[in-house]
Amino acid sequence: MLRRSVGAIELRDVRRLFRATTGTLRRHTKEIVALDGLSLDVGEGELFGILGPNGAGKTTTIKVLTTLLIPTSGTATVMGLDVVRDAKEVRRKIGFVFGGERGLYYRLSGRDNLRYFAELYAVPPREIRSRVEELLDLVDLRPRGDERVEGYSRGMKQRLHLARTLLHRPRVLFLDEPTIGLDPIGARELRRIVRQLHEGGATIVLTTHYLFEADELCDRIAVIDKGRAVALGTPADLKSNVSDLSVVELEVFGIDAGTVERLRALDFVDSIVVEQRELRQVLRVQTRIAERAVAPLIAAVAAGQVGRVAVREATLEDAYVRLVGRVE
Amino acid sequence: MTAALRLAVQSAWVDFQEVAVNGFLLFGAVWQPFFIGVTTMYMLRHRADFDPMYVIVGTALSGIFSTLLFAGSGAISHERWIGTLELLVASPASFFLVIGGRLAGTTVFSLLSLLLAYGIAALLFGYPIAIAEPGWFAISLLFAVAALWATGMFFAPLAILWRAVGHFLLGLEYPIFALSGLLFPILLLPGWTAPISNILPPYWAAVAMHGAARGDLDLPGLLRAWFFLFLTGGALLLIAKWLFERVLTRARRAGTLALS
Structure with a gap:
């Protein structure tokens, strides 16, 4: 479902620099560019994904948009x-969840946490009780709403964040x-709620490292790297960038860096990614x-080092790897 | 009840539930005054001029001040540690009001030290509890806790803006006890310390509460103490308001609200 009409979010040439200090006795300050002229538009009612490697600027983008950071x-x-000039008004119109258990x-119980945050957002007093119960139902926490949050599982805390x-x-x-950090069932449940909210008309900006999640949920995706947008489009658009490619997956054992470089040098190899899985790669x-x-490929790897071999179509993850050139 | 008052009361209630099981603040509000009260009464009880009321008020104020010193200087960093600071700042609510409400909850909790001080005098040492001017004492207590709450509000942004100042503040606990006459009369201190005492809310809190409890301060004297509590507390609150704005602006510029 793609519902782009008026702009819900606009970023224009946003730069954000951070200062980092190094050294103990002789201190040096250096500037780190977190966002380097990022421009994006998100339509009202759109579910927009932001993908990128660690340090690409995803969280900085979200923090600028949630008024927590002032762009340089x-x-x-x-x-x-405007997120700087009209910060207080912006805060009334947005909600945000940062991943993880903290916050x-x-x-306090889950129910008391929600009541308190309802006060922070000036929810009318006569609505607070019913709204809290409604949201506890939505995130399936009503039966445990009176328990202290310290006893909640990670998934429950994350669902409570969403209700909050x-x-x-x-x-x-x-x-x-x-x-x-959620288990597969918890993550699936959260995705179900996100989809439900999107169907209800909310504009949602989602950052994730799970590419299948972005593929499954998002109307459009921006891939950002080093603080700049390197690709923007629907998941299908991004996948079409790798429609000419297929992926050969080789399970190998004890392969060294030299062998990987030899494989990378083969003229028919477009890119190669090594993923460590316990004792295998x-x-x-x-x-x-x-x-x-x-x-x-098999011939280039020493005999006895190759296990399972599979050939498959390129996915959004492969498109992402081609764009940012590395995996995390 | 207006939205702002509701928010302050809710913040106080959230804080009250948290500090009630916080070992560190329990130490400030209960154990430390307990040791101070018992030790002082034990040491001084045989002196001819010993007045248990002096120790009761001093012990109670030391507990209230210590609790607010620790809670105030850790108020913002505590929210940062538990990951709620960004949520509070990015909400439309006034951050000053939220922290104000939270410290009001701590202040109510710190009044435990007053009950404790009376308990020690009455139950452990058998002194009769008699407040000479109960009405004036209640007003003095109200002004005192309000001014000490304002002091806590002043410590909160100060400890975040200048971390070293925050550590330094914690070291000022006993010097402020001494300069405020909480543990012994300030007449024992050199004369040049008097102006310092005069700008400290705990000093005026001690003057008002001692005077009302013992009945040895006339109404003009009490009014003077209340006025200075209002003045010193109000000044600290105004500075605190300005410092809170600086904390928020600086955090949004430097990106220091989260731990990571």
């Missing part, structure tokens, strides 16, 4: 309001890696000639 230069607006009062951010019926939601080789590439 450039402008950012949410629902037509709740652990000695919906208390004041925000028009724009920012979800920064909301499924990080998985080589993901992007190539235009998958069927004909398998035999030379």
